[in-house]
Amino acid sequence: MKPELIRELKEMLSDDRVLDSLDERYSYSFDASFGTFLPDVAVFPVTTEEVVNVIKLANREKIPVTPRGGGTSLSGGPLPVAGGIALVMTRMNRLLEIDRDNLVAIVEPGVITAELQRRAEAEGLFYPPDPSSSNVSTIGGNLAENSGGPHGLKYGVTKHYVIGLEVVTPQGEIIRTGGMTVKNVTGYDLTPLIVGSEGTLGVITKAILRLIPKPRARKALMAVFNDLIDSGRAISGVLTNGILPAKMEILDNPSIRAVENYQPIGLPVEADAIILIEVDGHPAAVEDEINRAAEICRRYRAKEVRVAENERQREELWRARKLVSPAITQVKPTKISEDATVPRAKIPEMFERLRQIRDKYNIHLVVFGHAGDGNLHPNIIADIRDKDEMRRVEEAVGEIFKAAVELGGTLSGEHGIGTMKAPYMEMELGPVGLDMMRRIKQAWDPDNILNPYKIFPQPGQTRVVLSE
Amino acid sequence: MKPELIRELKEMLSDDRVLDSLDERYSYSFDASFGTFLPDVAVFPVTTEEVVNVIKLANREKIPVTPRGGGTSLSGGPLPVAGGIALVMTRMNRLLEIDRDNLVAIVEPGVITAELQRRAEAEGLFYPPDPSSSNVSTIGGNLAENSGGPHGLKYGVTKHYVIGLEVVTPQGEIIRTGGMTVKNVTGYDLTPLIVGSEGTLGVITKAILRLIPKPRARKALMAVFNDLIDSGRAISGVLTNGILPAKMEILDNPSIRAVENYQPIGLPVEADAIILIEVDGHPAAVEDEINRAAEICRRYRAKEVRVAENERQREELWRARKLVSPAITQVKPTKISEDATVPRAKIPEMFERLRQIRDKYNIHLVVFGHAGDGNLHPNIIADIRDKDEMRRVEEAVGEIFKAAVELGGTLSGEHGIGTMKAPYMEMELGPVGLDMMRRIKQAWDPDNILNPYKIFPQPGQTRVVLSE
Known part of the structure; x- marks a missing residue:
């Protein structure tokens, strides 16, 4: 980027809200996914007017602008892939x-x-x-x-x-x-x-x-299953009995083992699956519903059901779920967190497909996530320095996406497409579906200034995790 | 439309699903709003493929296509304003x-x-x-x-x-x-x-x-207020006490009187407002919440609160609300049903504005609607044959829209824009907001085949109720 444009940006905002040294720019070159891309400058607007001025300048000069917040994206949305301006929105925080x-x-x-x-x-x-x-x-x-x-x-x-x-x-x-x-x-x-x-x-x-x-009360339970298929039936059973829990989470056996290895909290390491159910709402309803949910879990052969009797016990139950992410990164340093989502009734089948993928590619795959809405988090644990492993991971990720779409689900339930899933967009949407989206982008942003190289696959783009 | 195109449509679908006689076409020339516009032909597809073929023909021949369902629209969406093909979707009904x-x-x-x-x-x-x-x-x-x-x-x-x-x-x-x-x-x-x-x-x-x-239980109450402002406070009071009712409806005094004149069901004709509250969910929660809601209404000076003790009484309470629409059309034959929506806390202010508009234009205006979400239904009762009255109605409608937007609300909460509200779109959205919508329409439908003359104002279009 030309020095006079940096000067213009500094006049537009203020010196301390336009960062252009290498080490400063580096902080805005990555997110929680893969790859680093240095912006030419990072700017920190504090008013809408300043955002307008930055974007008008970018349009005039045909410079890409990549907006970002906390940079916690798992799919590459805030990566300034084409350089240009990183538009950091964290100071508009009122x-x-x-x-x-x-x-x-x-x-x-x-x-x-x-x-x-x-x-x-x-x-x-x-x-x-x-x-x-x-x-x-x-x-x-x-x-x-x-x-x-x-x-x-x-x-x-x-x-x-x-x-x-x-x-x-x-x-x-x-x-x-x-x-x-x-x-x-x-x-x-x-x-x-x-x-x-x-x-x-x-x-x-x-x-x-x-x-x-705000719901006036909440209660949670943990149910332990010897067979994951039974846990899927219990989940459906709760919903078809008129209970709509606030949360219904599942952990598979490798997730349970990872947590216990990391911090022993007394989880049953032989269990095929654990589900966590929380109901909230009116106190009387919560009391009744958590007991009925427990009964339904037992009916579907839960070998153990723990109902939290108080707030402290409730938090204790949720620790198992909260520890999964930190636990699995202890195994190997590189965590690829997916969010393939399937219709709820297909969860057992998706688990089966994931097992096959794990075996086929000999990868370390743990699965947990939001069972209630079918939004699973298959997480692959690998070491990015191991080229051969990463190639297997790359292929496994593609098969996970394929499995989700074949089961009537979607590539991404909540993480977004960003750069990482762009190559698989057409598989889910078809060429016309993708074209209708592209038409909107072109009609609104004819010079492709705002966050280019995102969502839409680039010609020849095939890789997800590995850079080309 | 050229006769050979009608023939082509008949070959494409079948003779009995392509109607082109005048009396048949007339049935698809109107909806529940104003104006009649004859289509050249009404077609009844039964498969997606047939819809595709009809629309491809329309694109080839540059003929407008207006899709429609039951024709109950209050804003003109299904009116075939430019003639062409009425695409009647009622037989794709599986x-x-x-x-x-x-x-x-x-x-x-x-x-x-x-x-x-x-x-x-x-x-x-x-x-x-x-x-x-x-x-x-x-x-x-x-x-x-x-x-x-x-x-x-x-x-x-x-x-x-x-x-x-x-x-x-x-x-x-x-x-x-x-x-x-x-x-x-x-x-x-x-x-x-x-x-x-x-x-x-x-x-x-x-x-x-x-x-x-499905919620397992529901209960309703009716609360009668001498002052509409109090009823607004009671509505806020219920919500800020942690109760989220399934429905919260309001009827103003002219609505109450219209119902009692039409079918005397014992409503308090002197009341300034009636509110109806229904809660649903777990039986124990419902029981507790309806009683608390009743208490809150009394606290805000409801002069009477009736809680329905059983399903029959619940339906009885709702009759008052259901009778409003038929009741008011007894007064005069032409009903202009608006759906201006304001932030909930602005409801009392909106009622005040509506009173001023009623007085200023000397029109028959009754107000009822969904108080819980700010979606009011100001209904003007008039006689379309009375040109002078209709001119006053026309101006009053414009002022109602203006009042809603000025109070931070919207032209339309649920009826849509269609033909009737198109002239006021820019007032709410601004020229750029409207332009961004237009860009999507143009990118998707460059020849403006699908439902033209809808939503977007035509140059010089100013009238809402009266035709130009």
Whole structure:
């Protein structure tokens, strides 16, 4: 990038919010996926007007702009693949309002997800989307990726809580979509189009989020199964008996073993699967439903069911699930976290397919995730320095995607496409489906300024984990 | 339309599914809004392939195509404004599957909404969207308009229950959006873009709908207020006390009087407002919550609170709300039903604005609607033969839209834009917002074949109710 453009950016914002030294730029060259790509400059706007000015400059000079939040993406969305400007939104981080009467929060994109959750709870309200990175991820990043989490089953995902946006378009104009009401059918619904568009269709500068009354009580149980098929039946059994749990998570045997090796907390290492169920709502309903859920698990041959009797025990049960990610990275340094999602009833079949893939490629694969909504997390543990292993991983990942799509599911339930899954888009969407998306991108961003090389596969692009 | 094209259509479908006589065409020239526009021909496809062929022919010949379902639209979406082909989807009406394990229904667009609701309930499941026309409206129409209803507060609207679509694009290609899973972030979320696009971006030929476990119990109450402001406070009070009712409806004094004049059911005709609250869920929770809601209403000076003790009494309470629409059409023959929506806390202010508009234009205005989500239904009762009255109505409608937008709300909460609200789109969206929508339409339908003259204002178009 020409030095005079850096100067222009510094005048536009301020010297300390335009970073162009190599070590500073390096901090914005990666996310939680693979690959590093140095931006030419990292800029930190604090107002919508500044975002507009940066994007107008980028359009004038045909420089790519890659917006980013906390950089916790697992799919490469915030990677400045083509260099240019890293547009770091973390300093637009004001939580502008929590409006109890209208049950909405108005936030800037840099607000940390957990901060919003805490502030809402302090008002007796609840913001359900709960990606596991919520202590570091920003709301802007969550919106850009349409983040999910365990609450998806009962409460839906991020897009279900976004009712209005202020967005700077790829050409640097400000638009407002939706508004302060849940019901709004004035024209095309641009809100969920921009949510999940991974920063390719606009930069979110403000969001109006829907909150709900905070559930008054919650209770959890853990059920241990000798046979994973039985655990799948128990999950269906709970739902078809009129219980809609807040969370329903599953851990397979390798996940259980990894946790016990990492921190022994008394998990049954011989079990084929553990499921964790949490119900929330009215205290009387919660009490009754957790007991009925326990009964259903026993009916489907759970060999042990532990119901947490108090909040401390509830947190104890959830530790097993929380420890999986740190535990498995102890095994080998490189963790490839997938989020292939299948219709819930296909979970046992997906587990079977994953076992076959594990054997075929001789890889270290553990599976856990959000069983209630079919959103599994097959995690491959490898060592990126082992070229032969990584080649097997690469092929295994492709087969995981294929298995999910063949079972009527999707490549990605909550992590996004970014750079990593772009080569597989057409497999799921077909050429026309992909073309209809591309037409929107072209109509909105004719010079391809905003987050280029994302979502849409590049000609000849085939690799997911390995760089070309 | 040239006779040889009619012949070609008859060969493509079958003689009895291509109607071109004047009296037959007349049946497809109107909906539940204003104006009649004769199509050149009405065709009734029964397969997706037939829809593809009709649309490809229309593209080849540059003939407009207007898709329609039950024709219950209140905003003009199904009106074949430019003639051409009325694409009547009512014979693609198979309810293909209710999948209990995956909690989804797969339907063709011609399925009647209430039929789906009944079939889901028979399986212990629940499809919450409940537009008041559900006994005659089709699911395809509901999807095209993103229909709402009283359940919007707790359960959201139609778009929140659509997880996958099969769609024929404006150029006659088949795409599949979303799928069988609630979580899916593979590319842009085209599902909610097409839902609510009023048949301008594609013809829905199949839909995958999310169902939820059927709530086990429900209870309702009616609260009578001498002052509408108090009723607004009671509504907020219920929500901020951790109760999320399934429905919260309001009737103003003219609505109450209209019902009592039409069918005396013992409503308090002196009351300033009545609110109806229904809670659903676990039996114990329902019992507790309805009592707490009653207490909150009394705290905010309700002069009477009736809690329905059984299902019969519950239905009795709801009769008041159900009778409003038939009652008011007894007053004068022309009913202009609006759906201006404001942030919930602005409801009292909106009522005040509506009172001023009623006085200023000397019109017959009654207000009822979905208080819980701010979606009011100001209904103007007039006589279309009275030119002077209709001119005042026309101006009043414009002021209602303006008031809603000024209070942070929207032109349309659930009825759609169609032809009737197109002139006011820019007021809410701004020129850039409208342009971004137009770019999508142009990118997908460059020859403007699918449902032209809808949503986007035509140059010089200013009238809403009166034809130009």
